[in-house]
Amino acid sequence: MLKLISKIYLIMKNISQEDYISVIYKHRDTEGLIRSTTIADRMSISNAAVTDMLRKLSRDGLIYYTKYKGISLTGEGEEFAVNLVRRHRLLEMFLYKIVNMPWEKVHEEAERLEHGASEELINRLEEMLEFPDYDPHGDPIPSKTGKIPQARSALRLDYMESGKTAVVVRVNDYDHEFMTYISSVGIIMDTELTVKNHLKFDNSIVLSIHGKELNISHKIASNIFVQEKEGEA
Amino acid sequence: MLKLISKIYLIMKNISQEDYISVIYKHRDTEGLIRSTTIADRMSISNAAVTDMLRKLSRDGLIYYTKYKGISLTGEGEEFAVNLVRRHRLLEMFLYKIVNMPWEKVHEEAERLEHGASEELINRLEEMLEFPDYDPHGDPIPSKTGKIPQARSALRLDYMESGKTAVVVRVNDYDHEFMTYISSVGIIMDTELTVKNHLKFDNSIVLSIHGKELNISHKIASNIFVQEKEGEA
DNA sequence: ATATTAATTTAAGCATACTTAAATTTAATG
DNA sequence: CATTAAATTTAAGTATGCTTAAATTAATAT
Numbered sequence: 001m002l003k004l005i006s007k008i009y010l011i012m013k014n015i016s017q018e019d020y021i022s023v024i025y026k027h028r029d030t031e032g033l034i035r036s037t038t039i040a041d042r043m044s045i046s047n048a049a050v051t052d053m054l055r056k057l058s059r060d061g062l063i064y065y066t067k068y069k070g071i072s073l074t075g076e077g078e079e080f081a082v083n084l085v086r087r088h089r090l091l092e093m094f095l096y097k098i099v100n101m102p103w104e105k106v107h108e109e110a111e112r113l114e115h116g117a118s119e120e121l122i123n124r125l126e127e128m129l130e131f132p133d134y135d136p137h138g139d140p141i142p143s144k145t146g147k148i149p150q151a152r153s154a155l156r157l158d159y160m161e162s163g164k165t166a167v168v169v170r171v172n173d174y175d176h177e178f179m180t181y182i183s184s185v186g187i188i189m190d191t192e193l194t195v196k197n198h199l200k201f202d203n204s205i206v207l208s209i210h211g212k213e214l215n216i217s218h219k220i221a222s223n224i225f226v227q228e229k230e231g232e233a
Numbered sequence: 234m235l236k237l238i239s240k241i242y243l244i245m246k247n248i249s250q251e252d253y254i255s256v257i258y259k260h261r262d263t264e265g266l267i268r269s270t271t272i273a274d275r276m277s278i279s280n281a282a283v284t285d286m287l288r289k290l291s292r293d294g295l296i297y298y299t300k301y302k303g304i305s306l307t308g309e310g311e312e313f314a315v316n317l318v319r320r321h322r323l324l325e326m327f328l329y330k331i332v333n334m335p336w337e338k339v340h341e342e343a344e345r346l347e348h349g350a351s352e353e354l355i356n357r358l359e360e361m362l363e364f365p366d367y368d369p370h371g372d373p374i375p376s377k378t379g380k381i382p383q384a385r386s387a388l389r390l391d392y393m394e395s396g397k398t399a400v401v402v403r404v405n406d407y408d409h410e411f412m413t414y415i416s417s418v419g420i421i422m423d424t425e426l427t428v429k430n431h432l433k434f435d436n437s438i439v440l441s442i443h444g445k446e447l448n449i450s451h452k453i454a455s456n457i458f459v460q461e462k463e464g465e466a
Numbered sequence: 467a468t469a470t471t472a473a474t475t476t477a478a479g480c481a482t483a484c485t486t487a488a489a490t491t492t493a494a495t496g
Numbered sequence: 497c498a499t500t501a502a503a504t505t506t507a508a509g510t511a512t513g514c515t516t517a518a519a520t521t522a523a524t525a526t
């Protein structure tokens with residue numbers, strides 16, 4: 001029989017484990033590998049702490065780990081990670097659609113809530129939300145069975161040609177200020193916009209949204225993803 | 234400048250602190266005092282751990298603590314505790330009314346969520362719920378300013394006379410099975426019921442609910458609180 | 467091939483809350 | 497008043513994840 005320890009140690013362990021697996025899943029390369037230094041950077045902890053924890057995650061069967069080699073998720077780890085993503089994004093959706101929090105705040109709020117939310121709560125929220133496929137920033141939400149909707153094929157806004165019209169289908173959600181700004185100028189999910197002009201001197205872009213013109217930087221435009229509307233010139 | 238430690242230590246500290254203050258607030262006597270052994274029992278931890286933590290809570294200004302004396306909350310501790318109660322009960326209300334979770338599950342789910350939920354989220358939920366004064370079990374919900382609605386004056390169900398009609402205004406929410414059972418027989422908040430008979434041989438009570446008769450034990454009846462309806466015999 | 471640099475691991479120790487066992491203090495009892 | 501019991505504190509150590517500094521390994525430059 002397992003030795004019972006105080007619940008605070010279990011909470012601590014679970015939170016850390018979830019954070020590590022989330023970071024590995026999000027920041028691994030196209031071959032599914034990540035370096036320990038990347039994990040340390042993303043989590044703002046020491047390299048040594050990462051080495052320690054990788055040994056434990058390996059022992060728990062969630063990752064493949066050999067010294068000095070890249071780290072990758074096992075099948076079980078993959079499933080665990082996909083479930084964490086699902087929980088996070090459903091919580092974000094709930095906070096955005098039902099609670100009406102500004103979308104630049106939902107990411108951090110969901111980060112805190114996801115550790116305590118039960119599977120039952122997540123499933124009930126999914127039902128309330130009518131089984132959404134994408135979160136407020138356009139990222140796909142895995143289903144209960146782990147099936148991931150396809151990321152909608154999208155074009156970076158800065159790659160759009162002048163004169164074309166498109167709708168916003170995804171934005172990068174890592175920067176608070178970025179998201180606050182773009183929503184303040186009317187750029188949110190499903191917003192329709194037309195590129196009026198590309199300005200060469202600073203690579204900024206002139207857009208028309210609901211008949212109103214505005215100028216956004218190249219940096220901002222490169223973090224917004226759109227789908228062009230068909231049959232328009 | 235404060236030494237920065239990893240966020241996991243802060244999370245751990247906050248969770249513990251909140252748990253201690255909640256227990257002190259809930260289980261203190263009518264004079265506002267609690268013994269350390271009571272805290273240890275309620276939290277399933279050792280007496281020594283409690284002594285350690287009490288010193289810290291006192292250092293942080295949340296409690297009055299002298300060795301071998303009873304423990305009590307400071308003004309700041311009281312405010313902190315009332316806010317914890319508010320958050321817990323609004324979360325319970327949200328889970329019950331909006332998410333439609335069974336009321337025997339909302340207590341534990343709220344226990345887990347309350348540590349991560351921000352003040353902003355709690356305030357938004359309160360607004361969505363239209364500023365409720367009582368939680369699903371009938372306990373009062375403090376307002377944002379700390380004002381506590383009066384507990385509705387209520388009678389224990391087992392004290393009701395035969396022939397009288399009443400509505401359920403509060404139930405004790407500490408026992409999972411109890412709450413599952415009474416809701417399965419149709420006894421929830423605001424349920425109207427009539428006491429038909431008190432049986433002497435086992436002190437049980439015969440009730441009529443929606444025209445259906447049922448028998449409940451004295452133990453169950455003593456954990457249900459009602460308000461008699463006026464003008465009926 | 468060698469030297470240097472960067473990445474990672476190891477070893478020792480720390481942050482927070484807890485446990486166990488022994489000691490101290492208080493309360494209850496005869 | 498003495499004794500016993502119960503409550504609480506103290507001291508030493510543990511559970512979990514982390515930090516710092518030194519050592520090891522791998523990658524890179526010459």
